[in-house]
Amino acid sequence: MIALIHQILSGLAMGSIYACVALAIVMIYQATHLVNFAQGEMAMFSTYVAWAMIDAGMPYWAAFLLTLAFSFAMGMAIERFIIRQFDGAPVLTVVIVFISLLVIINSVAGWCFSYTIKSFDSPFPATSRFGQGFISPHEMGSIGVTLAALALVYVFFRFTPLGLAMRAAAQNPTSARLVGIRVGQMLAIGWGLAAAIGAVAGMMAAPIVYLDPNMMGGILLYGFAAALLGGIDNPWGAALGGFIVGVLENIAGAYLVGEEIKLTVALAIIVGVLVAKPSGLFGRAIVTRV
Amino acid sequence: MAALLETQGLCAFYGPTQVLYGIDLAVEDGGITALLGANGAGKTTLLRALCSMVRREGEIRFGGKPFNPKQAEDAARLGIAHVPDGRGTFLDLTVEQNLRLGAYTRRDRAAVDGDLARTFAYFPRLEERREQQAGTLSGGEQQMLAISRALMMKPRLLLLDEPSFGLAPLVVKDIFAILRAINKEQRVSMLMVEQNANLALNLADHAYLIETGRMVIGGVASALRADEAVRRVYLGY
Numbered sequence: 001m002i003a004l005i006h007q008i009l010s011g012l013a014m015g016s017i018y019a020c021v022a023l024a025i026v027m028i029y030q031a032t033h034l035v036n037f038a039q040g041e042m043a044m045f046s047t048y049v050a051w052a053m054i055d056a057g058m059p060y061w062a063a064f065l066l067t068l069a070f071s072f073a074m075g076m077a078i079e080r081f082i083i084r085q086f087d088g089a090p091v092l093t094v095v096i097v098f099i100s101l102l103v104i105i106n107s108v109a110g111w112c113f114s115y116t117i118k119s120f121d122s123p124f125p126a127t128s129r130f131g132q133g134f135i136s137p138h139e140m141g142s143i144g145v146t147l148a149a150l151a152l153v154y155v156f157f158r159f160t161p162l163g164l165a166m167r168a169a170a171q172n173p174t175s176a177r178l179v180g181i182r183v184g185q186m187l188a189i190g191w192g193l194a195a196a197i198g199a200v201a202g203m204m205a206a207p208i209v210y211l212d213p214n215m216m217g218g219i220l221l222y223g224f225a226a227a228l229l230g231g232i233d234n235p236w237g238a239a240l241g242g243f244i245v246g247v248l249e250n251i252a253g254a255y256l257v258g259e260e261i262k263l264t265v266a267l268a269i270i271v272g273v274l275v276a277k278p279s280g281l282f283g284r285a286i287v288t289r290v
Numbered sequence: 291m292a293a294l295l296e297t298q299g300l301c302a303f304y305g306p307t308q309v310l311y312g313i314d315l316a317v318e319d320g321g322i323t324a325l326l327g328a329n330g331a332g333k334t335t336l337l338r339a340l341c342s343m344v345r346r347e348g349e350i351r352f353g354g355k356p357f358n359p360k361q362a363e364d365a366a367r368l369g370i371a372h373v374p375d376g377r378g379t380f381l382d383l384t385v386e387q388n389l390r391l392g393a394y395t396r397r398d399r400a401a402v403d404g405d406l407a408r409t410f411a412y413f414p415r416l417e418e419r420r421e422q423q424a425g426t427l428s429g430g431e432q433q434m435l436a437i438s439r440a441l442m443m444k445p446r447l448l449l450l451d452e453p454s455f456g457l458a459p460l461v462v463k464d465i466f467a468i469l470r471a472i473n474k475e476q477r478v479s480m481l482m483v484e485q486n487a488n489l490a491l492n493l494a495d496h497a498y499l500i501e502t503g504r505m506v507i508g509g510v511a512s513a514l515r516a517d518e519a520v521r522r523v524y525l526g527y
Contacts, residue, residue, distance in 0.1 A: 161390070161394060164383070164387055164390065164391060164394075165391065165394055167380075167382075167383065168380050168383065168391050171380050171381070171382055171383070172378060172380055172381075174343075174362075174374070174378060175374070175378035175379070175380060176363075176391075177343075177361065177362035177363045177366065178341070178362055178363075178366055178371070178372045178374060178378065178440075179366055179371075179391050179392050179394055179395070179439065179440075179443060180363050180366035180367045180394060180395035180443065181363060181391070181394055181395075182363050183363070
């Protein structure tokens with residue numbers, strides 16, 4: 001029983017990371033109806049930037065905040081200078097652009113920071129007096145940090161005029177223009193936010209999976225699984241999907257299939273959901289008139 | 291009265307296809323101008339051209355100054371509110387959120403609540419449905435919402451693209467009466483595209499008739515209504 005609780009809690013910790021990745025994917029999907037395959041690599045690059053700042057002697061939380069700012073700027077720049085050039089291009093072209101970005105960022109990171117695996121220290125203490133061994137301080141800390149990030153994003157979209165304008169621009173760009181919303185700017189801000197959320201996921205994942213240019217590969221797959229499970233058109237469903245996938249993955253790894261093929265579980269979830277409920281658990285089926 | 295909006299030799303294009311040919315039009319300050327014509331005549335395109343939603347050539351003057359917005363959002367920021375065909379409400383947002391988006395570019399945040407109250411006074415149905423998602427409203431209510439959202443921009447000119455489309459005659463009568471009241475009380479000038487010529491000519495002070503992208507005739511609405519030839523040939527009654 002104690003082992004099961006431990007598995008669930010540490011599943012929630014990984015799940016909170018998947019939730020952030022899923023939310024980042026869904027944010028861009030809602031605005032553009034495209035899935036950003038480079039989301040994971042962008043997060044990985046941000047994590048390297050955080051590592052470089054900490055390595056240079058900066059306190060962790062200062063580096064954390066600066067990394068968020070850097071990621072926001074990086075996301076906006078990628079939208080402005082690369083993605084926008086393909087506005088109106090066929091979907092397949094854009095998919096190729098995303099995959100190219102994935103490969104480019106991956107190799108740039110390898111070139112800048114080398115492919116050697118680095119350790120990335122957790123900002124949380126190694127041992128704690130809480131939890132009686134159910135959950136490590138880093139796991140508890142990363143659940144806290146990601147929940148705080150998710151809550152901030154929720155408040156931003158729900159209660160601020162800019163957040164409302166971004167939702168309007170994503171839903172109906174033509175109408176948004178007619179009330180004076182600069183849709184291009186909203187898109188760039190959306191990319192910036194998604195990159196920053198991804199960076200949170202990367203920085204929280206790095207102490208667990210270690211830092212190397214391929215660290216986000218598996219996490220991105222779980223993020224996709226989470227987004228599809230929750231419903232790719234529902235950000236909060238996708239975030240919840242992240243937690244569900246995290247717990248399922250851990251329980252499956254511990255009790256069903258073993259550690260080696262637990263990534264397979266994520267893919268099985270993707271396929272299973274697409275077969276049974278194509279719009280996801282919390283998604284909406286969209287009926288198109290033909 | 292002076293013209294609020296004037297076009298000279300306005301042409302519009304969809305890709306390589308020219309849709310409007312040398313349109314000269316004037317919208318009077320404080321008045322209601324109707325734009326009539328058959329399906330495909332270019333009425334909607336004319337409204338889109340005014341907002342830079344399509345490629346255009348020719349001269350536009352708005353409030354006495356050359357009017358060259360780069361994109362639709364610039365036209366909105368310069369004081370032209372466009373209620374598009376199909377209404378263009380944000381279906382997943384609430385009625386109030388739709389209305390507040392109308393005031394998105396305004397700097398006088400303090401006055402927005404007052405304008406919201408004024409809008410609800412014209413359309414009490416919207417106040418009852420304030421927290422409801424716009425997608426759950428009836429067609430008439432959505433048209434009211436689209437007009438109200440445009441008014442929240444405090445525009446100098448309101449462009450209305452077939453406000454009667456798909457609505458029951460009684461609902462149309464209500465909406466047109468309210469448009470008249472808004473025009474008189476808020477001094478908002480209007481340029482309205484209508485299929486229902488009879489309705490539009492009763493409401494408007496001035497009217498223009500366009501056919502396959504060219505201006506046929508324009509003038510005082512009552513004169514156009516009285517013109518036998520125009521009535522028989524173009525208005526069909």
